[in-house]
Amino acid sequence: MIHHLIPRVVVKLLIPFVLLFGLYVQFHGDFGPGGGFQAGVIFAAAFILYAMLFGLDHAQRVFPAGVISFFVAAGLILYAGVGFASIVLGGNYLDYDVLAHDPVHGQHRGILWIELGVGITVAAVIVKIFYMFSGRGRD
Amino acid sequence: MLVSVVDIILLAFLVVTALAIVRLRNLFGVVMLSGIYSLLMAVIFTLLDAVDVAFTEAAVGAGVSTVLMLGTLSLTTNQEKAPTHTRILPLIVALVTGATLIYATTGMPRLGDPNAPIHHHVAPRYINESGTEVGVPNIVTSVLASYRGYDTLGEVTVIFTAGIGVMMVLGRRRAKPKPGEKRREAAEDGKAEDAA
Numbered sequence: 001m002i003h004h005l006i007p008r009v010v011v012k013l014l015i016p017f018v019l020l021f022g023l024y025v026q027f028h029g030d031f032g033p034g035g036g037f038q039a040g041v042i043f044a045a046a047f048i049l050y051a052m053l054f055g056l057d058h059a060q061r062v063f064p065a066g067v068i069s070f071f072v073a074a075g076l077i078l079y080a081g082v083g084f085a086s087i088v089l090g091g092n093y094l095d096y097d098v099l100a101h102d103p104v105h106g107q108h109r110g111i112l113w114i115e116l117g118v119g120i121t122v123a124a125v126i127v128k129i130f131y132m133f134s135g136r137g138r139d
Numbered sequence: 140m141l142v143s144v145v146d147i148i149l150l151a152f153l154v155v156t157a158l159a160i161v162r163l164r165n166l167f168g169v170v171m172l173s174g175i176y177s178l179l180m181a182v183i184f185t186l187l188d189a190v191d192v193a194f195t196e197a198a199v200g201a202g203v204s205t206v207l208m209l210g211t212l213s214l215t216t217n218q219e220k221a222p223t224h225t226r227i228l229p230l231i232v233a234l235v236t237g238a239t240l241i242y243a244t245t246g247m248p249r250l251g252d253p254n255a256p257i258h259h260h261v262a263p264r265y266i267n268e269s270g271t272e273v274g275v276p277n278i279v280t281s282v283l284a285s286y287r288g289y290d291t292l293g294e295v296t297v298i299f300t301a302g303i304g305v306m307m308v309l310g311r312r313r314a315k316p317k318p319g320e321k322r323r324e325a326a327e328d329g330k331a332e333d334a335a
Contacts, residue, residue, distance in 0.1 A: 025194075030275040033190035035283065041198040048206055069306070076299045079292055094288040104274035111275060111284040118295050125302035126203055132309040133210035 004053060011053050018046035026119050030108070036115035040122025047123075048130050056134055068128045075121030082113045146186065153179050167209075167217045174205040187250075191279045261286075 026039035051059035083094040091098035096110025156176045163169050177200025184193035248255035265282055273281035283291050 030277055030280050032277060033194050033279070035191070035280055038191070038194045038198055041195070041203055045198065045202050045206075048203070052206070072299060072302050076295050079295055083288075083292070094292065096285060096288075103272070107273045107281075107285055108275070110288075111273075111280065114284055114288065114291070115280075118291065121295050121299055121302075125298050128302050129207060129305045130210065132305050133207060133214070136214060136309055 008053050011049055015046050015050055018042060018049070022046065026115065027112075029115055030111060036118030037122055039115075040119040040124075041126060043119070043123040044126035044130070047127050051130065051134070056131070060131070063127065065128070065131055068124050068131065071120050071124035072128055073121075075117040075119065075124065077117075078120065079114050079117035082110055082117070086110070142186070146183075149179055149183055149186070153183070164219045164221075165217065166212055166219055169219075170205055170208040170212065173208070174201045177201040177204070 022039050022042035025034035025042055026036060029035035029039070047059065047063065050062075082096075082099075086095045086098050087093055089098040094110070094114075096107045097103035099106035099109045153176065156172050156179065160169050160172050160176070163172065177196055181193045181197035181201065184190075184196055248257075252258075265278055265286065269275070269278050269281045269286075273285045275281040275285075
């Protein structure tokens, strides 16, 4: 593997900011553009950048393929779980009004959790697909 | 005036990029150009005030799908094969489809027309009530996550299914069985012998 020194240094400096921006997009989506889907993609992009420059083995040491597979399902289960939680608390499926003492607060809480679920699943699926593609040519 | 000049320049770049994608035989160049196409599309979406869509287009179209296409190219060749037959029929199909679509746009309401049907069904409710019902400043988020929460759950399920599909197709790369599988086969053999 060629040792790309300058891209490696730049990417190392850049990745924390990309991850921070991903978190901002995730949790600021209620107020500005963005949300779980975009945040998941940005998070995955930061990770793919790392894997491209430092190799798949290093990347898989940070996030093993098994852990990624777990998160692929975990985000969707979190989303569906919010729906079941609102049934248990006496509302309809995905009716966030009942998740807190007043409806608007409940809506905020529900949106926060389902957006988190979307972000987790999207990020995990994209990283997983990248692992699958780039791991394939090696053996 | 300035806005329409910017629009025309962007759309012209879009057409040039699309024609270059069609003409080019080098697939590496095609992948790069489709990334540029997505980025131009993202700028156009921003000009249309669809910031959330522009965001997604820039991140997915220009970012991740370019990387995945490059990953695919590294597994295959990066030179397109020369066509073996004439392409008159595909050209006719594309022209007829394009002409139909352009003809259909003449029946559409003008962009931003307040009397367009799309602004009269549920949109007034979203715009007037979402501030008090959902309390989220970004109406796009309150529509996607709350009013249409069911649809978004479906979308996430689609993404999940896509991931599972890729895992099923590309994941099976071990030809020799794992030790655990061997043991299970042996156990099944034992059972078959017992039955015999």
